[in-house]
Amino acid sequence: MSRKLYTVGPVNVPEDVLKAMDRPMITHRSKEYRELHRSIEEKLHKAIGTDDDIFMVAGSATILLEGAARNGIRKRSLGLSGGSFGDRLVQVAQLNGRQVEVLRKPMGQGFSPADLEGRVMGDIDAVHWVCNESSSGVLLDSAALAEEVRSQNPDAIVMVDAVTSMFAVDHRMKDLQADSVVFGSQKDLALPPGIAFAVVSKEMMKRSEKMENKGFYTDFVRLKEKNDEDYALTTPPVSLMFGLDYQLDKMLREGMSARYRRHEEMADAIRKWAEERMEGIFPERGYESKTIGVVRRGGLDFDRFHSILKSKGMEISNGYGDAKKTTFRIGTMGDLGLKDVKQLMDSMDEALEEMKQ
Numbered sequence: 001m002s003r004k005l006y007t008v009g010p011v012n013v014p015e016d017v018l019k020a021m022d023r024p025m026i027t028h029r030s031k032e033y034r035e036l037h038r039s040i041e042e043k044l045h046k047a048i049g050t051d052d053d054i055f056m057v058a059g060s061a062t063i064l065l066e067g068a069a070r071n072g073i074r075k076r077s078l079g080l081s082g083g084s085f086g087d088r089l090v091q092v093a094q095l096n097g098r099q100v101e102v103l104r105k106p107m108g109q110g111f112s113p114a115d116l117e118g119r120v121m122g123d124i125d126a127v128h129w130v131c132n133e134s135s136s137g138v139l140l141d142s143a144a145l146a147e148e149v150r151s152q153n154p155d156a157i158v159m160v161d162a163v164t165s166m167f168a169v170d171h172r173m174k175d176l177q178a179d180s181v182v183f184g185s186q187k188d189l190a191l192p193p194g195i196a197f198a199v200v201s202k203e204m205m206k207r208s209e210k211m212e213n214k215g216f217y218t219d220f221v222r223l224k225e226k227n228d229e230d231y232a233l234t235t236p237p238v239s240l241m242f243g244l245d246y247q248l249d250k251m252l253r254e255g256m257s258a259r260y261r262r263h264e265e266m267a268d269a270i271r272k273w274a275e276e277r278m279e280g281i282f283p284e285r286g287y288e289s290k291t292i293g294v295v296r297r298g299g300l301d302f303d304r305f306h307s308i309l310k311s312k313g314m315e316i317s318n319g320y321g322d323a324k325k326t327t328f329r330i331g332t333m334g335d336l337g338l339k340d341v342k343q344l345m346d347s348m349d350e351a352l353e354e355m356k357q
């Protein structure tokens, strides 16, 4: 039985998007592919609001998070972490032989520029964080953090994981000026998993040119050479790209401001529901995610609650990492709207009633 997904990703892929992918295959060194690639690039630049290069590869987002570490960190980075995906970035850098100084906060707390004071000194040559930490539902003001990094060390590379915030939240790209911003297809783009993206600055490219051991797949210089010709370095996920081209048209028709507002409205509704029915939302005030409502579940029997919801055709996500047993998560990414969220909240209310019986 198919279920409507209010998950943290993969998320619901609408019928029209699935249909847009149902097209005969084209080869990736053809004129048709080149036109598709160029069309997607143009639309991505518009939707994101950047002139920087945007790379697309077959894979999940982590492949380009790894790419950013291999091309961007010379020796030592500062990694901000308040949850599982911040830790993942640290691990990715360490497994690639980099030293990482970790600035850690308890899950649920956000980072402000003041937390970075005096931390981007000495031999720190890159700083990385997760814009929207999917385990805790904490959303950071990445532009403000990046400004603080640059004020301390203009040469430090800024690397942002925007996997669960890109297209849902205004990253103020012109202020952010990050050196890499990475995301994947299975989150707010509402496509199946399989495309990883990186927005990459000129500074990152300069650094990449001098870096060794970047591998083949994750070498930004090789990726750029092909991308400049509107080709992919290795075989691209062509069917997904048909869907992506279609989704970007829809997104630009909706307009980015309207899209950000829609996500804000859904997040507000979930937050209100969590305050009225549960023990509220997990992240500290002022840092609440616009795409993932991490709900403090108190004594709720989540497995029973979730199986009732599933029987009604809806799926949400369990808690994650250290908050696995104390929270559950509601994803409102992609094409969902307030009507869908109301439908979910009605079903969650019914499930709570049924559990009293």
Ligand SMILES: Cc1ncc(COP(=O)(O)O)c(C=O)c1O
Binding pocket: 008, 009, 060, 061, 062, 063, 085, 130, 132, 133, 134, 161, 163, 164, 184
């Ligand atoms: C914030 C964040 N970063 C990174 C990842 C890893 O992405 P992927 O599984 O696409 O590699 C996820 C996955 O959920 C995520 O939520």
